[in-house]
Amino acid sequence: MIHAEYLRFLQTLNEGTVTDDERKLANLIVQNLDDLIPLGTHQGQRIRAVVQLAQNNWNNLSAEIQPLSEDLAVDNSPITQLKSLSVGPFRGFSREEHFDLSSNLVLIYGPNGTGKSSFCEALEYSLLGNVAEAESKRFRDQQRYLRNAYVDSFSAPKLLGLNAEGQEIPVISDDALYRFCFVEKNRIDNFSRIAAQVPAKQTELISTLFGLDSFTEFVRKFTAEIDPRYIDLVGQKATLLAQKRQALDGAKQQLKTNNAELVRISTDEQALASNYREGSDFNQVVLELLGGDESVGLISQIESELQQPLPIKSSLSLAKLDDLGGKVANHLNEVASIRQELASASQQLSYKNLYDAVTQVQQSSPNNCPACKTPLNRVAVNPFIHSSEELKKLQHLAERQQLLQQLEQTTNQELLLLTQIVNTCCSRFYKNVLTYYQVSPNLQENIEWWNRLQQPSQDGYTVWQHLRSQVQQLEGADKEVAQATQLRATKQTELNRLREFSRNITVLQTQRQTASQAIQAAQRTIANFDVENAQLIADVQAEIASIQRNQTISRAYTKLVARLNFYKDALPAQLVADLGEKVVQLYNSFNRNDLPSELLAKVQLPLAQNQRLEISFQNNPDQFYDPLHVLSEGHIRCIGLAILLSKNLKENCPVLIFDDPVNAIDDDHRESIRRTLFEDQYFSEKQIILTCHGEEFFKDIHNLLPAQSAAQSQSLAFLPKLDESHIRVDFNCAPRNYIIAAREHFDRNEVREALSKSRKAMESLTKGKVWRYVSKFGDGNLSLKLRSHNAPIELRNLSEQLKAKIGKANFSDPDKSKIFDPLNSLVGMSGDSREWRYLNKGTHEENDRAEFDRNTVSTIILALESLDQAL
Structure with missing residues (x-):
C-alpha cells in the first residue's frame, strides 16, 4: 500500500511548480522505499539515511517521473471477473491448491484459524502486489511474511481472470485498479470509533477505513526539514x-x-x-x-x-627643673624643722610610745596590768584608761610625726625625678660633669646627694648650675x-x-x-x-560545490515533504468525494426496517482537517448531528461499510472481496446487508467473493438466493486442521440452500432427508420471501396464534394466512398464480392434505412408518422450486 500510494503521489509532481530537484529527491525515495519505510524519527534514523543516499547519488538521479503501470498493453486490459486462483506455498498453504472462481458469487465458510485470511491475502497479493497486514507488522521483506513457515518456501499465487471479451488472462497486480475491491473487518472496526476521536483524528480514520494508515504513518516519519546536525549547509571549512x-x-x-x-x-x-x-x-x-x-x-x-x-625629645623644661628644685629645698627645710621639734619632745615621745604599747596589749590581757600582772581591781590606776587619756594629750605629736613621714615620702619622690633629669642630661651630653652625680638604680638618692648638687665644681659653677644649663639646652633642642x-x-x-x-x-x-x-x-x-590561511581559503573554494549540493538537497527535501503531507492530508477528501448520496442509499438499505426518523437524509463526510462526520435524518434533513451522540456503534459500522461499498461501486471495481466483514456488524443488520448484497440491484453485475466464520450466516446467504443462483455459486468450506500443517479445503461442500439440498437428496433416493430439507425450505420461503411478497402487493398484516409467548410461528398457520391473502380478489399482482398455485399445492385444502402430512412426517422420527411416495415428494420439491423461481 505504501509503495502504490507513493507512486500515485509521484504523478502529482509533473505540474509546473515542482522543481527538478524535488523530482530527483522523490525518485531517490522511491528507489530506496523498502529501506526507508521501517526507519523512523528516533535519533534521526530516516533523515540520516535520506541525506546519505542523496549525497551519494545526487548527480546520477533522474528528474523524470515515471508513469504508473496502468499504461499497459491491450492484451493486459483490466478484468471483468476472476476465473481461478492457484496458491501455495503461501502463508498457511504448504502446497499448491487450485480454486475455481468462475462463479459470480464465491462463498467461503470456515471457523477462525482454518485459513480464510491466507486465501484473501493471496487475492490481495495477486491484485495489489502487496499485503497491507505485512506492512502493518513492519515486514521489510513481504516474501518473508508470506512464505509458509512449515516448508519455508514462498511461491507467488497465480490469478486468472476474464477480460471484457471473455478471454482468460493472467491478472497483473495493479493497486490503482483493484485497491477498492477489498472490504475488511478491521477497517470497519476502526471506523466505528471515528466519532469518538478528536476532529483532526477523524480524517486519519477515513484513511484507515481505506487501508491508508500505513501510508499515513510512513509520511509522518519524515521530518519537516533537514536538521543541520545531519547535513552540512554552510561548510566546515x-x-x-x-x-x-x-x-x-x-x-x-x-x-x-x-x-x-x-x-x-x-x-x-x-x-x-x-x-x-x-x-x-x-x-x-x-x-x-x-x-x-x-x-x-x-x-x-x-x-x-x-x-x-x-631626634627623640627629652621633654625637659628649665622652668620645671627650677620648680622641682624649689620644692625639694622647701621640703627639706620643713623636714629638718619637724625633726628638731620632735627631738625637743623626745621624753614625751617616749611616753607616747609607752602608752601606744599598753593600748595595743589590752586585747591580750584586758583584766591584768600589762607590766606587773596585778588584777585591775587591785591597782590604784587602770593602766589602759590612763594610757588612752595620756595619748589624747599627746595627739599633736602624732600629727607632727605623720606630717614628717609624708614630707619625707614627697621629698624622696622629688629627688627621684631630679635623678631622672640628671640621667637624661648624662645620656645626651658626653664628657658630662653630671656623670659623677648619676644615681645608680640600686642606690637611693638622699639629702647628701642633694647637698652635693649645691656645691661648686672645679670650674667654679655648682652642679646645679650645670644641670640648669644642660636642661636649658635640651629644652631648645626639643623645640x-x-x-x-x-x-x-x-x-x-x-x-x-x-x-x-x-x-x-x-x-x-x-x-x-x-x-x-x-x-x-x-x-x-x-x-x-x-598567508596563514591560504590553505583554508583554498579548502573553502573546494567545498563550495558540495555545500551548494547540500543546500539544494535541503530545499528540495523541505518542499517535497510539504507536498507529501499535503497529498496525505488531501487523500481522505479524494477517497470519499461524491460518495455521500450512495452512502445514504446503502446505509438506508442496511437499515430498511427502521422508522423514517432513523433513516438518513444526508451524510457529510470529513473532507478536510478539523471536520467531523455529520448526519441528518429524513424527518429533518437540515438538522445535522454527531453520530456519536445519536447512533449506536452498530449503526456507525453500517456507515463505514456503506462508504467502502460506495467506493467499490463508484470505481466500477470488477469484484467485491469480503474478508469476514459482515461479522463486524451486529445481528440486527445482517439480514438487511445480505439483501442489499444479493437481492438489491447495486451489486447484481459484480462478482462477489465473501468469507465468513459463521455457518448460520453462510446458510442464510444460500437460502436468500434463488435456488438457481445458489446452485450457480461456488461454495467452499475451510476445515479445521488435523495433524498436517496444510490448509484443508472442502471443494464440494454440502449445499446450504434447502431446495438444492432437497433435490440432491431426492436424486440420491434419500426421500426422508429430502422432505426434511423441503420443510426447512418451506419455512424459509414463507417467513422471508412470500410474506414480503404479500406485503408488497396486498395486506401483509397477519393474525397469528402462538402456543406460548416464546413459541415460534407455526408454519401451517402462517402458510394458510399467506395463501388466503394472495387468493383475495383485490391482490394487485396480476401474475399471482405463479405464487398461489405452488403454495396451494404445498398447503392443500386442509391440514390433512397428503402433501402437508408428508412435509410434517419428514421432520419427525417414527418407527415402522410406511415408505414415502416418491411422486408425492417430487411434487413437493417441484412446488418449492416453482415458488422459489417465481419469487
Missing part, C-alpha cells in the same frame, strides 16, 4: 574561515578602537600635566616626579627625607624637633599628592602600552591573515 574572518574583523576593529584610545590617552596625559603645573608637559612631569637614568625624582627624594629618623616634625607632616602631605599623580601616570602609561601592543597585534593579524 567555510565556518572555520568565517570564524577566522570574524577574528580578522575583530583585529580591524581593535586597530580602530585602540588608535582612538591613544588619542584619548594623550588628552588625559596633557590634562594631568596641566593639573600638576600649568604649562607643564606630561613627559616633563614624569621626569620630575619619577626621575630618570641620571636624576632622582621628586617623589623618591621626599621619601628618602621622610625615611630619616627625627627644634617640634619644628622638624611639623615640616615632616607637610612633606608627607606633599608626598601623598605627588603619589596620586604618580598613580595616574602609571594608569595612563599602562593604557598607552596596552593600546600600543593591541595595535601591533592587530597589525600583525591583518598583515599575516591571507
Whole structure:
C-alpha cells in the first residue's frame, strides 16, 4: 500500500511548480522505499539515511517521473471477473491448491484459524502486489511474511481472470485498479470509533477505513526539514574561515578602537600635566616626579627625607627643673624643722610610745596590768584608761610625726625625678660633669646627694648650675624637633599628592602600552591573515560545490515533504468525494426496517482537517448531528461499510472481496446487508467473493438466493486442521440452500432427508420471501396464534394466512398464480392434505412408518422450486 500510494503521489509532481530537484529527491525515495519505510524519527534514523543516499547519488538521479503501470498493453486490459486462483506455498498453504472462481458469487465458510485470511491475502497479493497486514507488522521483506513457515518456501499465487471479451488472462497486480475491491473487518472496526476521536483524528480514520494508515504513518516519519546536525549547509571549512574572518574583523576593529584610545590617552596625559603645573608637559612631569637614568625624582627624594629618623625629645623644661628644685629645698627645710621639734619632745615621745604599747596589749590581757600582772581591781590606776587619756594629750605629736613621714615620702619622690633629669642630661651630653652625680638604680638618692648638687665644681659653677644649663639646652633642642616634625607632616602631605599623580601616570602609561601592543597585534593579524590561511581559503573554494549540493538537497527535501503531507492530508477528501448520496442509499438499505426518523437524509463526510462526520435524518434533513451522540456503534459500522461499498461501486471495481466483514456488524443488520448484497440491484453485475466464520450466516446467504443462483455459486468450506500443517479445503461442500439440498437428496433416493430439507425450505420461503411478497402487493398484516409467548410461528398457520391473502380478489399482482398455485399445492385444502402430512412426517422420527411416495415428494420439491423461481 505504501509503495502504490507513493507512486500515485509521484504523478502529482509533473505540474509546473515542482522543481527538478524535488523530482530527483522523490525518485531517490522511491528507489530506496523498502529501506526507508521501517526507519523512523528516533535519533534521526530516516533523515540520516535520506541525506546519505542523496549525497551519494545526487548527480546520477533522474528528474523524470515515471508513469504508473496502468499504461499497459491491450492484451493486459483490466478484468471483468476472476476465473481461478492457484496458491501455495503461501502463508498457511504448504502446497499448491487450485480454486475455481468462475462463479459470480464465491462463498467461503470456515471457523477462525482454518485459513480464510491466507486465501484473501493471496487475492490481495495477486491484485495489489502487496499485503497491507505485512506492512502493518513492519515486514521489510513481504516474501518473508508470506512464505509458509512449515516448508519455508514462498511461491507467488497465480490469478486468472476474464477480460471484457471473455478471454482468460493472467491478472497483473495493479493497486490503482483493484485497491477498492477489498472490504475488511478491521477497517470497519476502526471506523466505528471515528466519532469518538478528536476532529483532526477523524480524517486519519477515513484513511484507515481505506487501508491508508500505513501510508499515513510512513509520511509522518519524515521530518519537516533537514536538521543541520545531519547535513552540512554552510561548510566546515567555510565556518572555520568565517570564524577566522570574524577574528580578522575583530583585529580591524581593535586597530580602530585602540588608535582612538591613544588619542584619548594623550588628552588625559596633557590634562594631568596641566593639573600638576600649568604649562607643564606630561613627559616633563614624569621626569620630575619619577626621575630618570641620571636624576632622582621628586617623589623618591621626599621619601628618602621622610625615611630619616627625627631626634627623640627629652621633654625637659628649665622652668620645671627650677620648680622641682624649689620644692625639694622647701621640703627639706620643713623636714629638718619637724625633726628638731620632735627631738625637743623626745621624753614625751617616749611616753607616747609607752602608752601606744599598753593600748595595743589590752586585747591580750584586758583584766591584768600589762607590766606587773596585778588584777585591775587591785591597782590604784587602770593602766589602759590612763594610757588612752595620756595619748589624747599627746595627739599633736602624732600629727607632727605623720606630717614628717609624708614630707619625707614627697621629698624622696622629688629627688627621684631630679635623678631622672640628671640621667637624661648624662645620656645626651658626653664628657658630662653630671656623670659623677648619676644615681645608680640600686642606690637611693638622699639629702647628701642633694647637698652635693649645691656645691661648686672645679670650674667654679655648682652642679646645679650645670644641670640648669644642660636642661636649658635640651629644652631648645626639643623645640627644634617640634619644628622638624611639623615640616615632616607637610612633606608627607606633599608626598601623598605627588603619589596620586604618580598613580595616574602609571594608569595612563599602562593604557598607552596596552593600546600600543593591541595595535601591533592587530597589525600583525591583518598583515599575516591571507598567508596563514591560504590553505583554508583554498579548502573553502573546494567545498563550495558540495555545500551548494547540500543546500539544494535541503530545499528540495523541505518542499517535497510539504507536498507529501499535503497529498496525505488531501487523500481522505479524494477517497470519499461524491460518495455521500450512495452512502445514504446503502446505509438506508442496511437499515430498511427502521422508522423514517432513523433513516438518513444526508451524510457529510470529513473532507478536510478539523471536520467531523455529520448526519441528518429524513424527518429533518437540515438538522445535522454527531453520530456519536445519536447512533449506536452498530449503526456507525453500517456507515463505514456503506462508504467502502460506495467506493467499490463508484470505481466500477470488477469484484467485491469480503474478508469476514459482515461479522463486524451486529445481528440486527445482517439480514438487511445480505439483501442489499444479493437481492438489491447495486451489486447484481459484480462478482462477489465473501468469507465468513459463521455457518448460520453462510446458510442464510444460500437460502436468500434463488435456488438457481445458489446452485450457480461456488461454495467452499475451510476445515479445521488435523495433524498436517496444510490448509484443508472442502471443494464440494454440502449445499446450504434447502431446495438444492432437497433435490440432491431426492436424486440420491434419500426421500426422508429430502422432505426434511423441503420443510426447512418451506419455512424459509414463507417467513422471508412470500410474506414480503404479500406485503408488497396486498395486506401483509397477519393474525397469528402462538402456543406460548416464546413459541415460534407455526408454519401451517402462517402458510394458510399467506395463501388466503394472495387468493383475495383485490391482490394487485396480476401474475399471482405463479405464487398461489405452488403454495396451494404445498398447503392443500386442509391440514390433512397428503402433501402437508408428508412435509410434517419428514421432520419427525417414527418407527415402522410406511415408505414415502416418491411422486408425492417430487411434487413437493417441484412446488418449492416453482415458488422459489417465481419469487
